[in-house]
Amino acid sequence: MPTKDKTPTIASVDDDTLFRWRWDRGAMDLMTPLNRLYGEATDIDALGQRLKTLLKEKWDARPADLRAQDLARDINPGWFLSQQMVGYVFYIDRFSGTLKALPEKIPYLQELGVTYAHFMPCLKPRPGDSDGGYAVMDYGAINPALGTMADFRKATAKLRAAGISTCVDMVLNHTAKEHVWAQRARAGDAFYQSFYRMFDTDILPRQYEHTLLEVFPNQAPGNFTWYPDIQKWVWTTFNEYQWDLNWENPEVFLAVLGIILDLANNGADVMRLDAVAFMWKRMGTICQNLPEVHDLLQAIVQATRIAAPGVIHKAEAIVGPTDLVPYLGQGRHAGRESNLAYHNNLMVQFWSTLASRDARMMADVLAHHFPKSFRNAQWATYIRCHDDIGWAITEADAERHPPLTGPGHRKFLTDFFTARHPGSFARGADFQVNEVTGDRRTNGTFASLAGLETALESGDAHMIRLAVDRILMGHALIASFGGMPLLYMGDEIGMLNDHSYLDDPDLAGDGRWMQRPRMDWATAGEAATADTPQAWIWRGVRHIMARRKVTPQLAGTVPTEIIPLANPALFALRRPGDEAPLTAVFNFSEHWQNVAGVKLGLNPAERQFDALAGQEALPGSGTLSLPPYGRVWLVPQS
Numbered sequence: 218m219p220t221k222d223k224t225p226t227i228a229s230v231d232d233d234t235l236f237r238w239r240w241d242r243g244a245m246d247l248m249t250p251l252n253r254l255y256g257e258a259t260d261i262d263a264l265g266q267r268l269k270t271l272l273k274e275k276w277d278a279r280p281a282d283l284r285a286q287d288l289a290r291d292i293n294p295g296w297f298l299s300q301q302m303v304g305y306v307f308y309i310d311r312f313s314g315t316l317k318a319l320p321e322k323i324p325y326l327q328e329l330g331v332t333y334a335h336f337m338p339c340l341k342p343r344p345g346d347s348d349g350g351y352a353v354m355d356y357g358a359i360n361p362a363l364g365t366m367a368d369f370r371k372a373t374a375k376l377r378a379a380g381i382s383t384c385v386d387m388v389l390n391h392t393a394k395e396h397v398w399a400q401r402a403r404a405g406d407a408f409y410q411s412f413y414r415m416f417d418t419d420i421l422p423r424q425y426e427h428t429l430l431e432v433f434p435n436q437a438p439g440n441f442t443w444y445p446d447i448q449k450w451v452w453t454t455f456n457e458y459q460w461d462l463n464w465e466n467p468e469v470f471l472a473v474l475g476i477i478l479d480l481a482n483n484g485a486d487v488m489r490l491d492a493v494a495f496m497w498k499r500m501g502t503i504c505q506n507l508p509e510v511h512d513l514l515q516a517i518v519q520a521t522r523i524a525a526p527g528v529i530h531k532a533e534a535i536v537g538p539t540d541l542v543p544y545l546g547q548g549r550h551a552g553r554e555s556n557l558a559y560h561n562n563l564m565v566q567f568w569s570t571l572a573s574r575d576a577r578m579m580a581d582v583l584a585h586h587f588p589k590s591f592r593n594a595q596w597a598t599y600i601r602c603h604d605d606i607g608w609a610i611t612e613a614d615a616e617r618h619p620p621l622t623g624p625g626h627r628k629f630l631t632d633f634f635t636a637r638h639p640g641s642f643a644r645g646a647d648f649q650v651n652e653v654t655g656d657r658r659t660n661g662t663f664a665s666l667a668g669l670e671t672a673l674e675s676g677d678a679h680m681i682r683l684a685v686d687r688i689l690m691g692h693a694l695i696a697s698f699g700g701m702p703l704l705y706m707g708d709e710i711g712m713l714n715d716h717s718y719l720d721d722p723d724l725a726g727d728g729r730w731m732q733r734p735r736m737d738w739a740t741a742g743e744a745a746t747a748d749t750p751q752a753w754i755w756r757g758v759r760h761i762m763a764r765r766k767v768t769p770q771l772a773g774t775v776p777t778e779i780i781p782l783a784n785p786a787l788f789a790l791r792r793p794g795d796e797a798p799l800t801a802v803f804n805f806s807e808h809w810q811n812v813a814g815v816k817l818g819l820n821p822a823e824r825q826f827d828a829l830a831g832q833e834a835l836p837g838s839g840t841l842s843l844p845p846y847g848r849v850w851l852v853p854q855s
Contacts, residue, residue: 232284236276239523240269246553247519250512255467264467271471272524275478279525283482286377287527297382297529297556297701298595298773301766304333304384306602307706309363311735316364320375325741327379329709330762333701334376335384335489337603339363343393343458345723349603349733351386351491352393352459356476366483373484384487384531387477390495391459394451398472399460403447412469413460414452414498419443421500422450430503435649436726454495464496464513474520481525488521490514490555493544494534506540514544515553531557531597537609538562538586545594552592560596560700562586565609567600567691568666569626572633572643574806576788578610578618584779595773596700600691601663601708605648605729606634608658624655631657634666642668642684644714648728662732664688664711669750673713681750683807685711686846689757690803693829693848696765697801698790699777709758710740710751761829768828768850770794780817786810787843789817799828800851804843814839823853 247268252261279287290296305326313319316339326334338350341358350360359369373383392399401409416422422441429440432455442453452461462469477488497509518530532544532555541562546554566579608630612623632638634645645661664670667687672680688711695702718730744755765771770792780789786806792799800817804810814821814835827834829850835841843849 232277236273236523239526240272243519243523247516247523250515250519251467251470254465254509254512254516255470259467267471268474268520271475272478272520275475275482276524279482282374282377283484283525283527286486287525290527294593295774300768300771300773302332302701302773303330303696303762303765304335304597304701304703305329305331305706306335306337306599306703307736308337308603308733309339311733312706313736316359316368316372319372323375323379323381326381328745329704329759330766331704332380333382333384333487335487335703336386338386338388339369340386343395346456346458346726347393348456348459349727349729351388352391352456353388354393354395355397356387357479370484373486377484377486382486383484384489385480385485386491387473387480387488388491389462389473390492391453391455391461394458394460396460403444405447408468411466412463412472414463415447416441416450417448419450422452425498425500425504428501428503430505433649434651452498455492461495461498464509465498470513470516474517477517477521478524481521481528486527487529487531487557489531489533490517491533493532494536494540506534506536506543511543511550511554514555515546515550518554518556529556531555531559534558535561535604535607537611538582542587545591545596552594554594556594557597557701558594559602560598560698561607562609563596563695563698564599564601565606567694568606568634569608569610569630570788570805571667571687572630572638572641575618575785576782576803576805577785578614578621579788580779580781581617582614584781589776589778590699590774596698597703598695598698598700599703599705600695601666601705601732602703603705603729603733605658605660608656627656631659634659634661636671642671642680644668644670646714646728646731660728660731662712662714662734663691663705663708664754665714667691669711670713673750683845685750685753685757686844688754689761690805690846690848692758692761693801693850694788694803696761697768697771697792697799697829697850699771699775699792700773702762702765704758704762706736707734709755710737710744711754712737712740764829764831764850768799768852770797770799770852782812782816784810784812787812791818797853802841802843802849802851804845804847807845809845810843810847812841812843814841817841817851819851820853825851826854828852 248265313322339360340353341355341360342350343352343354359366376383398409398412437456440454441450442457443450454461494505497507498504521528534544544555544558546552570576570579608627610623610626615621615623615626633641634643644665645659648658648660650657668684672684712734714731715734718724724730740751744752775792775794778791787810789802821839825835827849
């Protein structure tokens with residue numbers, strides 16, 4: 218008699234079996250980095266059992282609708298790499314007021330084509346100054362000014378139903394000193410004191426300081442704080458009220474992972490892992506971007522993939538190119554680490570090229586420092602965000618383009634974007650001036666830095682048009698470069714610098730609030746029909762994102778190849794799709810520019826279609842002519 222086939226069918230697979238399959242799939246990629254991190258000092262088998270129990274507990278608590286999404290994303294693991302992904306970043310209070318009111322704004326997001334909504338810090342912060350919400354005192358609660366965790370669950374469910382994934386900030390390097398762990402540590406609890414880096418004397422802190430950098434040299438110099446009530450020094454990289462976690466302690470890993478999975482079970486689809494570069498410390502280094510950081514991130518990502526596989530991770534590492542690339546997985550971490558990372562160098566090079574009208578360094582840096590593609594990962598591309606611009610122009614990159622020097626070009630950029638340089642169109646402000654090195658960072662909204670504020674004040678129609686085209690060129694660049702474009706709230710309607718933060722004592726000390734204005738819903742409401750610069754920008758951005766969605770060459774799985782050009786005003790790239798390549802060209806000057814099609818690698822025998830404008834391009838002469846700040850996405854037509 219034949220043996221009955223006991224292979225489980227889809228209908229018979231229970232939750233325990235599904236968890237076991239996912240554990241078996243991911244256990245090696247999870248435990249290997251943990252063994253490297255903790256194997257010498259910890260019973261790694263016991264840690265593995267505790268971890269498996271934690272993941273099963275969080276999986277058992279996962280709501281049915283999120284489990285269904287997990288299964289859909291398991292079947293389509295590259296869902297976030299689609300060209301249909303468009304991100305939008307906002308502070309809830311400045312966008313909708315509260316979480317309860319947020320669903321009312323979903324139609325606006327859908328009209329822009331948004332499929333990913335990043336809620337800027339929304340977890341419960343410490344009272345008063347909280348570094349913009351990044352000093353969290355309770356990871357299990359929503360900021361009461363915004364609503365409750367129940368409101369969060371309802372809002373994310375409605376976004377999910379509209380095809381929009383929710384991203385939240387998970388601060389990994391530190392907690393607020395008011396966090397319950399810190400409070401217990403301060404009360405003398407040895408278990409929780411081991412969660413932080415605390416010292417009885419200043420001997421070790423002084424030794425560490427020899428090689429450490431200062432993040433906020435003006436407002437928070439140094440990296441350690443003395444607390445007389447507990448007679449200890451505490452590692453405080455960012456601010457006195459932000460205590461660095463001790464990731465050498467596996468208890469910290471387990472505790473933070475539990476928080477991440479709880480947030481996932483409440484509806485978060487993307488974890489923006491904040492300040493990851495600083496997580497591991499080693500004497501004699503700057504304590505940034507150490508190899509152990511990548512083991513930690515791989516372990517976090519792989520653990521989440523077992524208990525909440527519909528969730529992905531974005532690394533917030535605003536560092537130089539050599540250190541940035543590994544956050545998307547290189548070598549032993551390839552395909553196993555963060556799914557997204559900010560391409561801060563693309564942002565810096567955009568502004569540098571806009572000021573200099575010379576794209577040669579941009580092409581050189583982007584071609585030589587960055588891979589053409591990644592495994593199971595892509596860039597998050599952006600032009601502006603809530604933060605300042607740190608001018609990451611290295612000496613080596615500048616010196617390849619004489620007569621430039623690193624310090625000289627950084628000074629030029631800070632002068633240009635704060636209107637000190639003759640002929641500048643920009644309106645920005647200095648941030649964190651380093652009196653020793655002379656380096657300065659820059660604040661300002663996209664529109665103000667791109668010249669719209671100056672142009673509107675002048676009333677010059679030509680200047681206004683140029684500013685609008687700079688803004689649209691930037692959006693066309695991030696939509697086509699390679700990665701998921703992120704629209705920062707208000708950029709799509711050209712919102713200008715907001716100085717009202719100076720009237721709020723909790724905000725006045727942080728100039729970055731200048732580029733965090735409240736959403737102008739009156740302007741947004743008339744953007745579809747008005748004949749204003751703000752409306753031109755909104756309609757242009759909506760068009761760019763709509764064209765991106767129907768252009769398969771712009772998916773994150775397609776490599777990005779930089780095309781070197783002799784004309785310094787032009788920047789070009791190629792996306793070699795399966796059916797036909799796409800060639801994108803951008804004019805970074807206020808003058809018309811020409812380039813021969815053959816210089817772009819185009820076949821003279823093929824007709825070219827501009828996928829961005831939706832019309833034929835390149836006349837019989839074979840020469841592409843681009844207007845001031847023009848942009849094209851060329852695709853050959855058979």
